[in-house]
Amino acid sequence: MPKIKINNIEMFVETGTTILDAAKEHNINIPTLCHYPDLNINSDCRICSVEIIGRKGLVTACSTPVYEGMEVKVNSPRALNARKAITEMILANHDANCTSCVRNMNCELQRLADNLGIHRSRFDSVLNEMPLDTSSYSLVRNPNRCIKCGRCVDVCANIQGIGVLDIMGRSRDSIISPAFNKALTEIFCTYCGQCSSVCPVGAITEKDDTDEVWHVLDDPDKHVIVQVAPAIRVSLGEELGLPLGSIVTGKLISALKMLGFSKVFDTDFTADLTVMEEGYELINRIKNKGKLPLITSCCPAWINFAEHEFPEILDNLSSCKSPQQMFGALAKSYYAQREDIDPKKIHVVSIMPCTAKKTEAKRSEMSINQEDPDVDTVLTTRELAKMIKQMGIDFNNLKESKFDKPDELTSGAAIIFGASGGVMEAALRTVKEVLEGKPLKRIDFDSIRGSETIREADIEINDVQYKIAIAHTLSSARKIAQQIKDGVSPYHFIEIMACPNGCVGGGGQPYATSSKLSRERIQSIYQVDRLMKIRKAHDNPAVSNLYTSYLGEPGSHIAHKLLHTHYHQKKF
Amino acid sequence: MIEMKLISKRFGKINPMSIDDFLALDGYKILKKALKKDKLDLLDEIQQSKLRGRGGAGFPVAVKLMALAKESKQPKYIICNADEGEPGNFKDRYLMENDPHEIIEGMCIAAYMTSANKGIIYIRGEYNKAIKIMKNAIVQAKEKGYLGENILNFDFDFDIEVRSGAGSYVCGEEFSLIESLEGKPGRTRVKPPFPTSKGLFNQPTLINNIETFATLPAIIEMSGKAYAKIGTPSSTGTKLLSLSGNVKNRGVYEVPFGIPMRKIIEELGGGTESGKKIRMVQLGGACGPIIPEYMLDMVIDFERFEEFESKTGAGALIVIEEGHDFFEILKKISEFFTHESCGKCTPCREGNYHLLKIIEKFINYEAKEKDMYVLENLAHVLHHTSLCGLGQSAPTAIISALHYFRGTFQKRIEASLSQEDAYAKN
Numbered sequence: 001m002p003k004i005k006i007n008n009i010e011m012f013v014e015t016g017t018t019i020l021d022a023a024k025e026h027n028i029n030i031p032t033l034c035h036y037p038d039l040n041i042n043s044d045c046r047i048c049s050v051e052i053i054g055r056k057g058l059v060t061a062c063s064t065p066v067y068e069g070m071e072v073k074v075n076s077p078r079a080l081n082a083r084k085a086i087t088e089m090i091l092a093n094h095d096a097n098c099t100s101c102v103r104n105m106n107c108e109l110q111r112l113a114d115n116l117g118i119h120r121s122r123f124d125s126v127l128n129e130m131p132l133d134t135s136s137y138s139l140v141r142n143p144n145r146c147i148k149c150g151r152c153v154d155v156c157a158n159i160q161g162i163g164v165l166d167i168m169g170r171s172r173d174s175i176i177s178p179a180f181n182k183a184l185t186e187i188f189c190t191y192c193g194q195c196s197s198v199c200p201v202g203a204i205t206e207k208d209d210t211d212e213v214w215h216v217l218d219d220p221d222k223h224v225i226v227q228v229a230p231a232i233r234v235s236l237g238e239e240l241g242l243p244l245g246s247i248v249t250g251k252l253i254s255a256l257k258m259l260g261f262s263k264v265f266d267t268d269f270t271a272d273l274t275v276m277e278e279g280y281e282l283i284n285r286i287k288n289k290g291k292l293p294l295i296t297s298c299c300p301a302w303i304n305f306a307e308h309e310f311p312e313i314l315d316n317l318s319s320c321k322s323p324q325q326m327f328g329a330l331a332k333s334y335y336a337q338r339e340d341i342d343p344k345k346i347h348v349v350s351i352m353p354c355t356a357k358k359t360e361a362k363r364s365e366m367s368i369n370q371e372d373p374d375v376d377t378v379l380t381t382r383e384l385a386k387m388i389k390q391m392g393i394d395f396n397n398l399k400e401s402k403f404d405k406p407d408e409l410t411s412g413a414a415i416i417f418g419a420s421g422g423v424m425e426a427a428l429r430t431v432k433e434v435l436e437g438k439p440l441k442r443i444d445f446d447s448i449r450g451s452e453t454i455r456e457a458d459i460e461i462n463d464v465q466y467k468i469a470i471a472h473t474l475s476s477a478r479k480i481a482q483q484i485k486d487g488v489s490p491y492h493f494i495e496i497m498a499c500p501n502g503c504v505g506g507g508g509q510p511y512a513t514s515s516k517l518s519r520e521r522i523q524s525i526y527q528v529d530r531l532m533k534i535r536k537a538h539d540n541p542a543v544s545n546l547y548t549s550y551l552g553e554p555g556s557h558i559a560h561k562l563l564h565t566h567y568h569q570k571k572f
Numbered sequence: 573m574i575e576m577k578l579i580s581k582r583f584g585k586i587n588p589m590s591i592d593d594f595l596a597l598d599g600y601k602i603l604k605k606a607l608k609k610d611k612l613d614l615l616d617e618i619q620q621s622k623l624r625g626r627g628g629a630g631f632p633v634a635v636k637l638m639a640l641a642k643e644s645k646q647p648k649y650i651i652c653n654a655d656e657g658e659p660g661n662f663k664d665r666y667l668m669e670n671d672p673h674e675i676i677e678g679m680c681i682a683a684y685m686t687s688a689n690k691g692i693i694y695i696r697g698e699y700n701k702a703i704k705i706m707k708n709a710i711v712q713a714k715e716k717g718y719l720g721e722n723i724l725n726f727d728f729d730f731d732i733e734v735r736s737g738a739g740s741y742v743c744g745e746e747f748s749l750i751e752s753l754e755g756k757p758g759r760t761r762v763k764p765p766f767p768t769s770k771g772l773f774n775q776p777t778l779i780n781n782i783e784t785f786a787t788l789p790a791i792i793e794m795s796g797k798a799y800a801k802i803g804t805p806s807s808t809g810t811k812l813l814s815l816s817g818n819v820k821n822r823g824v825y826e827v828p829f830g831i832p833m834r835k836i837i838e839e840l841g842g843g844t845e846s847g848k849k850i851r852m853v854q855l856g857g858a859c860g861p862i863i864p865e866y867m868l869d870m871v872i873d874f875e876r877f878e879e880f881e882s883k884t885g886a887g888a889l890i891v892i893e894e895g896h897d898f899f900e901i902l903k904k905i906s907e908f909f910t911h912e913s914c915g916k917c918t919p920c921r922e923g924n925y926h927l928l929k930i931i932e933k934f935i936n937y938e939a940k941e942k943d944m945y946v947l948e949n950l951a952h953v954l955h956h957t958s959l960c961g962l963g964q965s966a967p968t969a970i971i972s973a974l975h976y977f978r979g980t981f982q983k984r985i986e987a988s989l990s991q992e993d994a995y996a997k998n
Contacts, residue, residue, distance in 0.1 A: 043762045044917050046957045057964065058956045063762045078956065082919075085953040089922035122946050123926050148921065167757070167915060170740070172925045174915030 108200035161475030193355030193507020231418035250400020271414030301498035311569035328374030353506030380508025420502030620796030627781030678785035803829030861972030920963030
């Protein structure tokens with residue numbers, strides 16, 4: 001183990017450790033900018049330049065491994081000057097109008113400049129203003145704020161395996177954009193939003209729909225209701241200053257009431273409904289020798305991906321709408337009827353950990369009256385946090401409230417939708433118990449939990465072995481999809497989520513989400529599940545009630561009309 | 573005569589399109605000799621020769637060769653870097669256009685020593701003639717059994733193909749070149765890993781300048797020890813120089829290390845054409861330092877050059893006589909790097925443009941003392957923090973100019989101030 005010195009502190013460090021990691025272990029914080037957990041080390045920004053005694057140039061701490069006898073000075077005058085000069089140059093080519101930026105006070109560049117004590121740049125501004133890309137419903141690209149750190153390029157190409165963003169041009173003309181500077185809507189972007197989640201500045205962000213929500217909340221003619229996805233309750237707290245993984249369900253409901261929503265519902269209710277519909281779809285396909293494997297369809301980025309790149313396997317996708325869209329359809333039919341409200345007056349807002357959901361809500365199929373969207377506005381976790389801050393709500397001191405009836409009743413099966421593997425587990429709890437006709441011995445399917453991006457297992461139902469797979473990240477999805485396309489897929493049932501670790505790691509979640517952080521959120525999700533009285537979707541009396549009073553049975557004609565959809569190849 | 577022709581001995585004596593001409597002057601003889609020897613003995617010869625890379629950085633050649641020889645992963649690649657794009661350099665082109673088989677012979681020897689079977693010559697896209705000549709030479713060498721399978725009936729296969737880029741200067745940098753070969757934009761990679769462990773398509777790769785390969789036969793022929801006696805202790809052997817600028821006899825010359833620059837300019841170059849005094853010389857090319865006339869007695873030597881944080885570069889001498897606008901020269905250099913930076917790392921992408929903007933202030937008589945300090949500070953930041961050799965060496969001219977010609981900067985600042993005063997009075 002090499003012995004090294006950083007800032008005169010002696011330490012023994014594993015061979016192969018970088019200076020940056022060695023320093024971190026000893027609570028020495030070396031500033032970085034392009035560095036991001038889970039992504040490649042490109043050392044492009046050069047902010048972490050440090051001095052090694054005896055070496056002429058500076059080295060980047062993120063990429064330089066330690067060696068015996070190495071003596072590092074993090075803040076030698078030369079290193080500090082270089083770090084400042086580089087930051088000043090970034091600022092000179094950046095739309096640094098901070099107060100008008102969505103990342104104000106939550107921006108890595110701003111924080112870096114502040115920590116370095118930069119209040120004035122030595123360099124003249126050299127920013128060439130370029131137009132924004134506002135083409136999509138999900139994401140906005142602002143090239144004037146881009147600092148070319150390359151994180152978005154890396155996450156899109158290497159984690160998601162899509163690669164729609166890259167560095168175009170060279171030298172100071174280089175920009176990060178889709179090929180030929182096309183709009184996001186003209187390329188195979190899935191709107192997963194991972195780019196917006198890793199961006200250190202405000203160069204790529206979710207399309208901000210908060211103004212629209214403020215307006216409808218103020219409109220006396222509108223009945224504004226809101227649904228909340230399972231992953232929000234374990235991540236919103238972080239954005240509002242609470243510890244990582246805090247479970248904030250009750251406070252979240254109170255906050256939404258304070259914002260002025262007439263009713264606050266839980267998307268978990270329609271997640272339970274999804275389990276019923278998808279579970280029966282699976283049972284049917286198995287019984288009637290239908291198309292297998294069946295693949296989950298809750299994730300809109302995955303649907304976009306399949307429609308773009310794997311049109312051959314669209315029949316393998318479950319025809320079930322996502323829980324968000326099932327909720328929207330029911331809100332404007334069943335709920336409107338029951339509450340006797342004109343569906344035209346109902347405005348459905350959903351709070352999602354996801355940017356692709358914004359585009360999903362605008363799909364032409366997602367409108368039961370063929371005119372208005374079933375879900376009118378989709379907000380990300382980040383946008384909701386923004387509204388809570390705008391309202392001046394003291395979130396931490398809020399009293400806890402409960403979801404509105406009738407779907408206050410939800411099951412643990414729905415909660416775990418937020419974690420990779422959750423939809424599969426929820427479905428298996430129902431399918432196995434229904435098919436076997438006897439209670440499950442154990443509700444938790446430990447064998448399918450974990451963090452590997454592709455997991456597979458054999459599940460025994462009525463003495464028959466079924467092969468299932470779970471994939472998260474789109475590069476894993478590609479492998480699974482290719483197998484099906486090639487006719488060599490060994491599976492019966494597959495769950496696919498586009499974002500790393502599932503919706504907890506969604507593109508609309510708080511900034512700086514890493515795998516480590518997502519795993520903590522997943523722990524919280526399983527904890528909520530364990531504490532639930534009802535843990536299987538088919539045990540949820542509210543769901544059974546909906547079937548008896550309105551839908552009939554899973555897969556019925558009306559269920560099909562409201563809860564199912566279809567897919568088609570997308571071309572340009 | 574101060575010239576010493578080891579690499580250039582056949583220049584002008586053979587038709588580069590004819591392998592028979594080459595064979596008639598002992599061509600491929602050294603390859604045959606090498607193939608009979610043990611690989612380790614050959615590596616030892618190179619180590620004893622103390623040969624340093626001829627592309628600019630001067631890295632010990634034997635270290636790279638041994639690193640590649642140790643790799644067990646196959647395939648291993650031998651890349652000959654002939655992407656000569658540095659302004660003021662033309663010796664690689666001259667080499668290819670005069671003795672293409674010498675390069676092939678050198679690459680074969682390197683491949684044999686390191687157990688590599690695949691070679692690539694990456695030639696600057698604009699060098700049409702050199703590309704044609706090299707391609708022809710490869711075809712001829714294959715026909716005669718100097719390339720291909722079981723070369724000269726030895727258990728050794730080696731093949732070479734010619735590739736070229738789309739005209740980006742940075743592709744002369746080793747990792748940018750490798751990226752370019754992989755079909756990607758020419759942008760460097762972070763090191764480590766180095767090419768010898770993870771190079772082209774992540775396979776072990778040796779990448780050297782074309783002149784380095786061309787030198788290998790000479791070393792094997794005369795022995796490493798004998799080669800090491802030529803030149804100076806830190807810089808052994810001979811160097812091809814590209815002599816250009818305001819001299820009578822511009823061209824490529826091969827001289828041993830250790831010759832003073834003044835001698836080269838006067839004896840080989842014939843002094844300035846106009847008879848004017850030399851004001852300064854830029855060494856190595858656009859990425860090299862600018863030195864004043866009084867330093868021309870300095871000898872050409874790696875160690876001597878490193879003293880002022882510069883490399884000998886690829887061996888260019890650009891002579892600049894009295895009468896040229898000093899700041900226009902710096903501007904041309906800055907424009908070049910602003911254009912050629914790949915844009916990957918911040919200091920080089922943003923910094924070169926700021927350097928250019930400040931130089932323009934000097935040209936426009938708008939510079940203040942502060943600008944000189946910002947220029948100097950920024951030039952050092954680029955030098956110390958850029959990711960690859962391009963960014964690190966881009967400010968060399970400015971750094972050296974600020975060192976040796978500081979008075980010129982100060983005079984311009986004073987002139988700017990008095991001009992400002994004059995405007996104020998009017």
